[in-house]
Amino acid sequence: MMSVDQYLPILGLLILGVLFASGSFVASALLAPHKRPSDAKLAPYECGIVPEVEPPQRFPVRFYLVAMIFVIFDIEVVFMYPFAVVFRQLGSFGLVEVLVFSLTVFGALLFLVSEGALSWGPVKRLVPAMPGRTSSSTIVRIGADTDVAA
Numbered sequence: 001m002m003s004v005d006q007y008l009p010i011l012g013l014l015i016l017g018v019l020f021a022s023g024s025f026v027a028s029a030l031l032a033p034h035k036r037p038s039d040a041k042l043a044p045y046e047c048g049i050v051p052e053v054e055p056p057q058r059f060p061v062r063f064y065l066v067a068m069i070f071v072i073f074d075i076e077v078v079f080m081y082p083f084a085v086v087f088r089q090l091g092s093f094g095l096v097e098v099l100v101f102s103l104t105v106f107g108a109l110l111f112l113v114s115e116g117a118l119s120w121g122p123v124k125r126l127v128p129a130m131p132g133r134t135s136s137s138t139i140v141r142i143g144a145d146t147d148v149a150a
Contacts, residue, residue: 065117069109076105 083090083098090097112118 065112065115069112069117072105072108072112076102 079101080098083094087094
């Protein structure tokens with residue numbers, strides 16, 4: 001039979017967490033302004049000019065995929081360090097387990113790349129360049145007569 005005294009610190013931290021969370025909600029309710037802002041304060045404003053057109057629609061932010069890549073590799077590093085420390089004691093069993101773990105992490109990376117985690121925006125295509133610029137092509141471009149006798 002285990003002693004209940006071992007769980008008292010955990011119970012104390014749980015009580016402190018609940019008190020902090022509820023205290024934060026109570027303080028927010030008491031200290032927050034209760035007056036609703038007027039229409040003038042809610043209107044968009046930039047440099048003293050009221051905009052005449054609506055701003056463009058927001059584009060989807062896919063940063064969460066990059067955050068997932070960070071978390072995946074952060075977890076991999078956290079688990080690889082202890083393995084590297086006790087590599088000799090684990091033997092082949094430890095090697096197989098780390099290979100399975102690494103394949104799982106690599107599979108997660110392949111999934112994120114297939115979802116477009118590393119593509120930042122539309123694909124940019126190269127367009128054919130203009131022909132080389134010469135003095136005669138510059139004159140033609142600005143509209144001067146090409147058959148003017150010198």
